[in-house]
Amino acid sequence: xxxxxxxxxxxxxxxxxxxxxxxxxxxxxxxxxxxxxxxxxxxxxxxxxxxxxxxxxxxxxxxxxxxxxxxxxxxxxxxxxxxxxxxxxxxxxxxxxxxxxxxxxxxxxxxxxxxxxxxxxxxxxxxxxxxxxxxxxxxxxxxxxxxxxxxxxxxxxxxxxxxxxxxxxxxxxxxxxxxxxxxxxxxxxxxxxxxxxxxxxxxxxxxxxxxxxxxxxxxxxxxxxxxxxxxxxxxxxxxxxxxxxxxxxxxxxxxx
Amino acid sequence: xxxxxxxxxxxxxxxxxxxxxxxxxxxxxxxxxxxxxxxxxxxxxxxxxxxxxxxxxxxxxxxxxxxxxxxxxxxxxxxxxxxxxxxxxxxxxxxxxxxxxxxxxxxxxxxxxxxxxxxxxxxxxxxxxxxxxxxxxxxxxxxxxxxxxxxxxxxxxxxxxxxxxxxxxxxxxxxxxxxxxxxxxxxxxxxxxxxxxxxxxxxxxxxxxxxxxxxxxxxxxxxxxxxxxxxxxxxxxxxxxxxxxxxxxxxxxxxxxxxxxxxxxxxxxxxxxxxxxxxxxxxxxxxxxxxxxxxxxxxxxxxxxxxxxxxxxxxxxxxxxxxxxxxxxxxxxxxxxxxxxxxxxxxxxxxxxxxxxxxxxxxxxxxx
Numbered sequence: 001x002x003x004x005x006x007x008x009x010x011x012x013x014x015x016x017x018x019x020x021x022x023x024x025x026x027x028x029x030x031x032x033x034x035x036x037x038x039x040x041x042x043x044x045x046x047x048x049x050x051x052x053x054x055x056x057x058x059x060x061x062x063x064x065x066x067x068x069x070x071x072x073x074x075x076x077x078x079x080x081x082x083x084x085x086x087x088x089x090x091x092x093x094x095x096x097x098x099x100x101x102x103x104x105x106x107x108x109x110x111x112x113x114x115x116x117x118x119x120x121x122x123x124x125x126x127x128x129x130x131x132x133x134x135x136x137x138x139x140x141x142x143x144x145x146x147x148x149x150x151x152x153x154x155x156x157x158x159x160x161x162x163x164x165x166x167x168x169x170x171x172x173x174x175x176x177x178x179x180x181x182x183x184x185x186x187x188x189x190x191x192x193x194x195x196x197x198x199x200x201x202x203x204x205x206x207x208x209x210x211x212x213x214x215x216x217x218x219x220x221x222x223x224x225x226x227x228x229x230x231x232x233x234x235x236x237x238x239x240x241x242x243x244x245x246x247x248x249x250x251x252x253x254x255x256x
Numbered sequence: 257x258x259x260x261x262x263x264x265x266x267x268x269x270x271x272x273x274x275x276x277x278x279x280x281x282x283x284x285x286x287x288x289x290x291x292x293x294x295x296x297x298x299x300x301x302x303x304x305x306x307x308x309x310x311x312x313x314x315x316x317x318x319x320x321x322x323x324x325x326x327x328x329x330x331x332x333x334x335x336x337x338x339x340x341x342x343x344x345x346x347x348x349x350x351x352x353x354x355x356x357x358x359x360x361x362x363x364x365x366x367x368x369x370x371x372x373x374x375x376x377x378x379x380x381x382x383x384x385x386x387x388x389x390x391x392x393x394x395x396x397x398x399x400x401x402x403x404x405x406x407x408x409x410x411x412x413x414x415x416x417x418x419x420x421x422x423x424x425x426x427x428x429x430x431x432x433x434x435x436x437x438x439x440x441x442x443x444x445x446x447x448x449x450x451x452x453x454x455x456x457x458x459x460x461x462x463x464x465x466x467x468x469x470x471x472x473x474x475x476x477x478x479x480x481x482x483x484x485x486x487x488x489x490x491x492x493x494x495x496x497x498x499x500x501x502x503x504x505x506x507x508x509x510x511x512x513x514x515x516x517x518x519x520x521x522x523x524x525x526x527x528x529x530x531x532x533x534x535x536x537x538x539x540x541x542x543x544x545x546x547x548x549x550x551x552x553x554x555x556x557x558x559x560x561x562x563x564x565x566x567x568x569x570x571x572x573x574x575x576x577x578x579x580x581x582x583x584x585x586x587x588x589x590x591x592x593x594x595x596x597x598x599x600x601x602x603x604x605x606x607x608x609x610x611x612x613x614x615x616x617x618x619x620x621x622x623x624x
Contacts, residue, residue, distance in 0.1 A: 106490075108470050112502070
């Protein structure tokens with residue numbers, strides 16, 4: 001089976017700084033894939049390369065059987081990669097419902113003429129989008145009215161709204177950048193349940209996370225980055241016992 | 257129960273419609289014919305402000321050169337609907353080109369839209385202050401072109417402007433004449449009022465439909481967070497260009513109407529101050545809210561005229577002489593008004609719907 005996402009020899013430099021060096025990894029359809037590493041290891045850079053926000057300086061990028069030379073975020077979103085952001089980036093002055101409706105953009109058609117004429121096709125599309133969006137809001141567990149402004153939701157709900165908005169794009173791969181950041185133990189636990197449920201609907205999940213407990217309890221496979229290189233990959237238990245990973249996290253013997 | 261709600265809304269709308277339709281007659285009776293003309297201009301400003309609202313209010317792209325599209329529309333009709341081209345190309349058009357207004361209108365709208373894309377394309381990566389400076393430059397370039405394109409071939413007649421532009425006619429009836437309709441006398445300014453009113457209504461309709469559509473939501477997503485918008489699959493480049501083009505088209509239509517109404521255009525009408533005026537209408541009224549923008553347009557278009565007509569008589573009555581020139585007082589009051597509104601109502605006099613809707617219940621949302 002070919003993997004859903006395959007990176008080979010990806011590199012990314014910012015000026016003279018090498019943020020990623022020769023990173024190769026693949027994510028299989030239907031799995032939950034974790035990306036961990038110490039601060040500054042290049043996790044977010046890799047994440048931004050995968051979602052098209054950064055263009056890699058070298059290497060090959062394949063998603064769903066197609067090779068992308070210079071992947072643009074909106075093209076990847078249309079192809080089926082949806083993401084959330086480490087520091088929440090909702091459309092703050094729009095309502096929760098509108099945030100999710102905007103997620104439907106790539107899966108709907110109506111253009112200017114559709115908007116002006118509001119013909120049957122456009123009306124159907126709008127009511128369909130609206131129904132799906134409300135369903136997603138319920139699904140991720142946002143109890144506040146759908147016309148609440150995104151900025152007035154609680155922190156945990158904002159994180160969930162980002163997930164709902166990403167799911168509205170009907171992704172094949174859902175990429176989450178530190179979804180549990182700032183959450184308490186209860187919230188993290190319910191996030192874990194939600195992510196497992198999302199995976200059970202056939203969506204592949206990839207996440208960066210600092211909460212090692214969450215990663216170990218959730219992921220099928222984990223990759224570890226350090227100084228822009230992948231130093232380990234495999235099942236959570238194997239990775240945990242890998243000497244290179246231990247060295248990266250708590251320092252090598254001579255430094256300790 | 258929905259029916260009662262509905263009929264109440266209908267009564268209110270009906271009353272509003274009747275009062276707007278009677279507006280020129282009331283104005284004429286109370287204030288005189290000159291004021292009807294001022295109201296006509298206010299309608300043009302409302303159209304301009306609504307066009308700019310698409311660019312600034314919806315898509316969040318600060319445009320300080322918007323009046324350029326108004327100029328493009330106005331010059332389109334000035335060139336093709338007046339004897340002027342006879343001076344530039346005497347052999348080709350011995351009497352000038354006198355195209356019908358209704359042929360020029362869609363062409364002018366398209367041309368203005370094209371200019372919108374022309375402005376949008378190089379500024380795609382710019383936001384905020386930087387975008388403002390480039391658009392400001394663009395507005396000035398258009399004006400300076402109009403000012404100087406009288407040599408070597410006299411295209412625009414330079415600073416003297418183009419005069420004797422054909423009046424607009426509707427169904428063969430020239431609007432520059434007094435008409436009798438069912439015993440009611442309609443002078444020219446009244447006729448133009450109704451023409452402008454229908455165009456303004458059309459612009460309101462288009463704005464409203466766009467706002468509540470997939471396209472409108474994508475614009476607002478770009479305004480709120482461009483990176484998040486692109487992560488949602490929105491092609492930010494195309495949608496920004498679309499916003500520039502749509503806004504420019506409204507400006508072009510408004511400019512064409514202006515040229516037909518005024519019968520004369522010159523570069524003076526398209527200065528930076530005009531761009532700023534239209535932007536102030538949008539910001540003061542309430543960015544992103546159609547009704548707020550209409551209110552802003554109406555207020556700022558009428559305020560200078562009210563001052564012009566009241567300041568001098570007032571000073572004469574009080575001091576026996578004119579101490580302050582109404583024109584300078586206008587800028588003073590205008591500046592004070594802006595500062596006060598920005599301090600106490602930063603979202604504008606009539607802010608966008610979202611804030612009010614938040615207070616309503618979930619069920620109140622209309623199902624499509």
